[in-house]
Amino acid sequence: MYDNLQDKTVLITGAGRRDGIGFATGQKMASCGCNMVLADLDAEIEGLSALAGELAKRYGVSVIPLGLDVTSQESVDAMVRELKKTVSRVDVLVNNAGAALGVPSAVHTYDDAAWMKTFEINFHGVYRVSKAILPLMFGGDAGIINMASKAGKSPLPFNGAYACAKAAVITLTKVMAKELASFHIRVNAICPGLIMTGLQKWRLDLEAQWFETTPEEREKDISKEIPLGYFAQPHVVADLVAFLASAESSYITGQAINVDGGQVMEL
Numbered sequence: 001m002y003d004n005l006q007d008k009t010v011l012i013t014g015a016g017r018r019d020g021i022g023f024a025t026g027q028k029m030a031s032c033g034c035n036m037v038l039a040d041l042d043a044e045i046e047g048l049s050a051l052a053g054e055l056a057k058r059y060g061v062s063v064i065p066l067g068l069d070v071t072s073q074e075s076v077d078a079m080v081r082e083l084k085k086t087v088s089r090v091d092v093l094v095n096n097a098g099a100a101l102g103v104p105s106a107v108h109t110y111d112d113a114a115w116m117k118t119f120e121i122n123f124h125g126v127y128r129v130s131k132a133i134l135p136l137m138f139g140g141d142a143g144i145i146n147m148a149s150k151a152g153k154s155p156l157p158f159n160g161a162y163a164c165a166k167a168a169v170i171t172l173t174k175v176m177a178k179e180l181a182s183f184h185i186r187v188n189a190i191c192p193g194l195i196m197t198g199l200q201k202w203r204l205d206l207e208a209q210w211f212e213t214t215p216e217e218r219e220k221d222i223s224k225e226i227p228l229g230y231f232a233q234p235h236v237v238a239d240l241v242a243f244l245a246s247a248e249s250s251y252i253t254g255q256a257i258n259v260d261g262g263q264v265m266e267l
Helices: 021-031 042-059 073-084 113-137 162-182 198-208 217-221 235-245
Strands: 010-013 034-041 063-067 092-096 142-147 185-192 258-259
Touching: 010 021, 010 113, 021 034, 021 042, 021 092, 021 235, 034 042, 042 063, 063 073, 073 113, 092 113, 092 217, 113 142, 142 162, 142 235, 162 185, 162 258, 185 235, 217 258, 235 258
Parallel strands: 010 034, 010 092, 034 063, 092 142, 142 185, 185 258
Antiparallel strands: none
């Protein structure tokens, strides 16, 4: 619990899946007394509205569900217009929306449309949403937290578009941190490793087919590559989001922090 987050307004993109990092972050921030704006694709809006109602009832905060396609400037602009009807300020933006399309594929065989779409979601989506929301963040202390990935620092083969896009997010985070510091807006990135989200379960199912094994056995095999020896749950990332949003991290900006059980260790 961070008391200084009480009554802050937090916008989280890609928050429409119960088993995802976005919703886990929403739960954590709502438990800190934040008023929430949860955004996701229109196709997820029914489920998103149910999740929003659940958080509002449980934590006694305002939770607004909004449709958003981060690859569309028109959709981003429409989301901002709707947002302005109910809030005058955003204190924390969590750019969480992400996806990996066209995998598995090597760079020389990658489908061009899938490569570009992966960049549109993971990188340009962060740029679009941040640029659109920043006018609602000026005038006071605020924070942006971009969801990058371990893959942006230590890529795996056959998922190049995602890794390259996340590496770009890390650099964008550093650029924004320098440019926005004088406005009292801190910008940091989080680089999750093997977090047991719905997307991760899909990966395990897919790899189990390749290796002619079970998802459970595949998880055990991959866990051997993690110094701490296990896949984490989404709440471990949400805990770091709350810390980076709080006053307790007031001297931290421009960082890309690993949450990966020790897989990437850097000087």
